[in-house]
Amino acid sequence: MKPLALFGGTFDPVHLGHLSVAWEAAELLDAEVRLLPASIPPHRQPPIASTAQRVAILRAALQGQSRLSLDTRELEREGPSFTVDTLTGLRAEQGARPLVLLIGADAFAHLASWDRWRVLFEVAHIGVLSRPGVSSTLPPELEDAVSGRRVATADALRDCPAGKVIELAVTPLEISATRIRELLAAGRDPRYLMPAGVFDDPALLAPYRR
Numbered sequence: 001m002k003p004l005a006l007f008g009g010t011f012d013p014v015h016l017g018h019l020s021v022a023w024e025a026a027e028l029l030d031a032e033v034r035l036l037p038a039s040i041p042p043h044r045q046p047p048i049a050s051t052a053q054r055v056a057i058l059r060a061a062l063q064g065q066s067r068l069s070l071d072t073r074e075l076e077r078e079g080p081s082f083t084v085d086t087l088t089g090l091r092a093e094q095g096a097r098p099l100v101l102l103i104g105a106d107a108f109a110h111l112a113s114w115d116r117w118r119v120l121f122e123v124a125h126i127g128v129l130s131r132p133g134v135s136s137t138l139p140p141e142l143e144d145a146v147s148g149r150r151v152a153t154a155d156a157l158r159d160c161p162a163g164k165v166i167e168l169a170v171t172p173l174e175i176s177a178t179r180i181r182e183l184l185a186a187g188r189d190p191r192y193l194m195p196a197g198v199f200d201d202p203a204l205l206a207p208y209r210r
């Protein structure tokens, strides 16, 4: 069975960096990949756009392809969107199917601060997406937890449902939602940093314009 990979984020807003790495992860892992917007991201300021606005941008961004889809389960839960709760729910739903949590290298370096973070390895594999300017050196506590779990090939993720860590060397794209918010707030048009469909409806990016 194809692994199911979840790519969580605030997506405030989604950009071509997200979509490109998610697409490459789908290819490298031969997996179904779902983008998983957080309702209340646990470790940052609340998003600028509302949940409905972020979802509308995601839907526009995903049009015209069928490899990446949207999973809105975190938006239906109250309180902070703890990833461990989401993956535990998915594990119950998906049986022994391999699950892969996709995380950018910057977010992965902070994994040891996540809620019940050691449980994550019991419910899913982790796919770490390289990101420009982010070192692969981990804090000692996280390195201890990860060493012994690393695998080099995607095939190794199919042998068991959870517990492995794979580094995915994706094409570096130095795009961030922070930069896109800055450009929009300054009245600029980040047209080629975002998927074309998002610009078809000017209302979609209105929350970020001043």
Ligand SMILES: Nc1ncnc2c1ncn2[C@@H]1O[C@H](COP(=O)(O)OP(=O)(O)OP(=O)(O)O)[C@@H](O)[C@H]1O
Pocket: 008, 009, 010, 011, 012, 017, 018, 021, 102, 103, 104, 105, 106, 107, 108, 129, 130, 131, 132, 173, 174, 175, 176, 177, 178, 179
């Ligand atoms: N250009 C990129 N390359 C690789 N991973 C990325 C890239 N942009 C975002 N990610 C990863 O996508 C996930 C969701 O990120 P998020 O929605 O916070 O986007 P962001 O661009 O980092 O946003 P912000 O600038 O608001 O912090 C995280 O795991 C993050 O590391």
Ligand SMILES: O=C(O)c1ccc[n+]([C@@H]2O[C@H](COP(=O)([O-])O)[C@@H](O)[C@H]2O)c1
Pocket: 007, 008, 009, 010, 011, 036, 037, 038, 041, 042, 043, 044, 081, 082, 083, 084, 107, 113, 114, 115
């Ligand atoms: O579960 C946690 O404690 C936790 C702490 C920080 C981040 N996360 C998740 O990591 C993903 C990326 O977060 P962010 O803040 O980089 O957009 C998103 O799915 C968050 O819900 C999860």
